[in-house]
């Protein structure tokens with residue numbers, strides 16, 4: 270009961286009554302105006318998607334091997350890129366434009382500032398999930414209607430969709446944590462961008478490649494070490510390796526949510542510290 | 553009321569602010585003067601709750617900046633020396649955002665925004681993009697932002713820097729007006745005369761230490777031991793000069809014309825009045841007896857050594 274009240278209190282503090290939120294939302298919607306980079310990126314993305322959809326339609330007509338998984342991988346990849354792209358600039362941008370001090374002297378908490386920045390990523394995240402989940406569902410259904418299993422590997426269709434969604438959401442908690450934390454630590458947007466890309470690249474590419482190199486030593490070890498990787502979890506989910514899939518998806522989700530939440534907490538702390546330490550570039 | 557008590561801040565071995573104390577009453581405009589690196593910004597940022605003091609504190613209307621920073625923040629309007637304005641908003645949206653952040657009730661926001669725009673004379677730019685404003689207008693927009701939540705203390709860190717003389721004069725007028733509205737205002741500058749005409753109290757800071765502070769006249773008096781009195785009589789200036797010579801407090805007299813003389817005088821206001829009294833009772837027809845306007849620049853140069861951190 271008390272916990273429930275506390276949750277309500279936190280939600281009110283950070284979201285429904287967070288005074289910084291409206292600006293985040295409106296500045297995000299403004300950034301979609303033609304002529305700004307998110308808008309141009311979105312236009313290019315839509316064109317690519319349309320071309321892609323035409324190819325898909327052709328493929329569905331002719332080939333039996335075409336199944337929904339490519340959209341689910343796409344959903345994971347694109348949502349990560351979008352969330353990182355929207356969030357890396359939040360705090361570093363305020364700092365670069367010298368407007369962060371004005372927020373820090375205002376009667377708002379560090380958590381409210383971070384929550385406001387996070388909401389900027391909400392719309393792109395939902396949009397990227399919808400844009401790729403819907404075709405995945407359509408294609409899966411079409412295959413089922415044609416009398417084929419939704420996936421070539423005959424994975425349970427609803428479970429695969431739910432698992433992919435869970436992996437995507439949890440991966441994005443970590444990505445948001447990394448981007449916001451790098452934004453909290455860096456003084457310029459460009460260094461925040463470099464740091465964000467660097468961290469994600471190290472986490473998802475460098476480690477994966479290094480670990481895979483150990484395959485000759487022990488295949489099991491590699492599988493275990495790579496279980497955190499959302500693409501590895503996704504591939505076990507979408508293959509018939511059902512037992513490993515449950516473990517891998519579970520582990521990956523918990524790992525991403527825990528690390529992401531930790532990083533968001535660290536970002537709030539960094540802001541609060543900045544408030545005490547003065548925040549100016551030290552001489 | 554603001555009571556600053558023994559504020560101190562060191563950055564490593566460098567003591568940027570050392571034991572600064574002063575008190576302000578509503579309506580006080582405090583000119584905070586010091587050379588580059590003297591510690592003005594550091595002091596102001598501590599008062600703004602943006603920098604934690606190593607020791608000492610300040611009490612604003614009964615709230616301690618270290619114990620209860622959140623409620624102090626609601627009562628402070630802070631204009632940093634170097635600030636940015638969001639590049640994607642209109643002037644009124646910018647103010648609306650800060651009114652929201654400072655929890656100005658939604659029903660009052662529009663009228664508050666209109667009022668502060670009127671006050672800083674930016675009503676015509678209400679719907680302009682904030683980035684399209686000139687430097688002086690931005691400075692005024694920033695001041696308007698400080699005012700949306702009707703704070704009792706304004707911290708203005710070099711608000712006039714980069715403004716042309718006309719904009720400067722307008723800004724001074726505006727600050728004086730805010731003082732008349734009963735706000736406490738701290739204005740920093742490294743140019744003392746810039747502040748002299750609208751501040752009623754000043755503090756001079758050098759290498760982190762408050763060299764002197766208090767009412768403008770008092771400071772000038774305490775520092776300028778010798779004041780120059782300009783005396784004009786209808787006739788007999790040279791006799792008057794002779795007569796005054798050797799009177800209490802008179803260090804020297806100088807004849808500057810057939811009807812005018814100057815007196816180098818050391819003493820307080822009472823002694824000054826007495827001197828006028830004897831001059832008049834001696835039968836001199838005095839038509840002018842005034843103290844030379846305090847030259848704050850001289851005072852500043854006199855109390856500071858020019859040493860910087």
Ligand SMILES: Nc1ncnc2c1ncn2[C@@H]1O[C@H](COP(=O)(O)OP(=O)(O)OP(=O)(O)O)[C@@H](O)[C@H]1O
Pocket residue numbers: 547549550551552563566568586587588589590591592593594595633742861
């Ligand atoms: N974050 C910091 N880290 C280290 N030293 C600092 C920091 N901030 C200020 N200082 C030092 O403290 C001293 C006081 O600086 P401050 O900015 O308060 O001076 P100021 O009076 O505002 O000068 P100016 O007229 O140039 O604005 C300077 O020597 C400065 O180098």
Ligand SMILES: [Mg+2]
Pocket residue numbers: 592593594633709
């Ligand atoms: Mg300064």
